[in-house]
Amino acid sequence: MAFPSSKEELRKEKMQDSDRQPNGTKGASESQFRKGLAKLLRNRMAVFGGILILGYLVTALLAPVLYPGNPSAPNLMRSLERPSLEHPLGTDELGRSILGRVIYGSRVSLMISIGVVCVGLLVGVPLGLVSGYYGGKVDFILQRITDMLLAFPGFLLALALVAILGVGINNTVISIGISMVPIYIRLVRGCVLSVREQVYVEAARAVGTRDLKILKRHILPNVMVPIIVQTSLGMGTAILFAAGLGFLGIGVQPPTPEWGAMLGSGRGYIFNSPHVATFPGIAIFLAVLGFNLLGDGLRDALDPRSKI
């Protein structure tokens, strides 16, 4: 058979058998995805975590439906009421329904955690890829900066950044996001170091593939699993950090309903009206639990070596 050396010849060939088309690849990758999903669904704890998170997502999306009133409007006549039919979780010191504030708080918390992991991913993953792939001076400098950032406990770093940037929802996201960047850099760099030594990366270089394409096509997909797992766990951490900042009064500012801030303001009434601090606390606990269980489940499901 003659070698199809020109484009014309190739086109002719293609027309002859146009029914056998390329890109039947979707089926294969989808089945791989399905395999992972099936594994995840067999893991009861992960399913539980997933249901919790799904619950929060639905709550956040349907907040105005679930609680039609204004969660921030005070009603001092009815402050610190115990749970009742009208206010199932009671009211806080300003007479606002705790249920409504917990519901609206899920919006704030999820938004913050999504923002935080976005910052972490968008900054940390490219830097980790570059650091691990190129090595040398770039790697050295990036890793020393990472060392510096990792020397602080994550929460302390976020706290210090808030002190510099100021309070508010955006600064909370940026501060916690930056405190997560070094974690992503380290994680991605470590994985890249092992993947870049693979023969297929060398083979890709040997056929003249550009560095950027090698990073995008050969390295990034092969380090995706730890990134996904870290992202799920990172969502939980972000919620916890945001609540911590809110609790200290330097995160999201009132009257925005935020779980940490609610916990902080309820602290003063813990003996007489424990429900004020308890319910936001439970909300935080369940959200973080959900993300952690899902993260662990994802790790098991996506790890090709585990046979659960």
Place this chain on the structure above:
Amino acid sequence: MSGGALLSIRDLRVWFRVYEGVAAAVDGVDLEVGRGETLGLVGESGCGKSVTAMSILRLLPSPPAQIQGIVQFQGVNLLKLTAEEIRKIRGGSISMIFQEPMTSLNPLLTIGEQISEAIVLHQGLDRQEAWQRAVDMLSRVQIPSPEARAREYPHKLSGGMRQRAMIAMALSCHPQLLLADEPTTALDVTIQAQIMDLMQKLREEMQASILLITHNLGLIAEMAKRVVVMYAGKVVEEAPVEDLFREPLHPYTQGLLGSVPVIGRKFQQGRKQLQEIPGIVPSIFQMPRGCRFHPRCPRVMDICGREEPPMVWVGDTRRVLCWLWH
């Protein structure tokens, strides 16, 4: 020989600056590959064969690797090209086949995607045309039902199939030179023979040259026209393949040939056991003075430990790096 050379390497030196010191992996290698020729490059593990091949395409990480010398390919010194220029050569006019077929394909991309990647890169075809070419290449390397195989992921293919796929990838852009770095080491013997036949056939069809790197002398005897023997970073002997097997000049080559088991001929030529070369390859950080082979050489002389032997031509086609022939 020099006139028609496709690739000519002159005084190639490669050294690695590492924590333990400076490791000179390749130390003054000269060799030439003619058009349409298969040149065998043999030697023990760690003698610098692979490093030589890698430095042709400048695939060694630098730092720590440093390369010096001339690698003339079609009149161009590859070592002087910019990063972008050498990238265009890689996989275009020179391509490479690696030792481990099990790991040289990306597990997350289908065979077809990986082969067409190189085609898109070098031939400027669009994705569908490149895919078609990839399927065609797979059928040329005798992979059954190439259409289906192209859509599969590497884990579904056996080692021999994967190496075929790698060969398809390496040949997909009509390279003039194919660097085959131990292409059959990881495969079993019957598959080895098939792969080598295939490479030989494709070489003839596509008029390509092959630089075949191996420590398998049987393979060399079958495939190559000329052989270059390396030891500890240096070329110690070069000869046409028949001459080398009939009458090896360098004591190291004699040792290499003597250590090849011949099935069914146990007591041949009065020897009862398989010969071995005593000792091990010297440490790269502590090369012996004089001839690098002298501590292991059965015919060592006084001068061998004192001075490095010069390269001597024996006849028109053979050269040897040994005081015996001086």
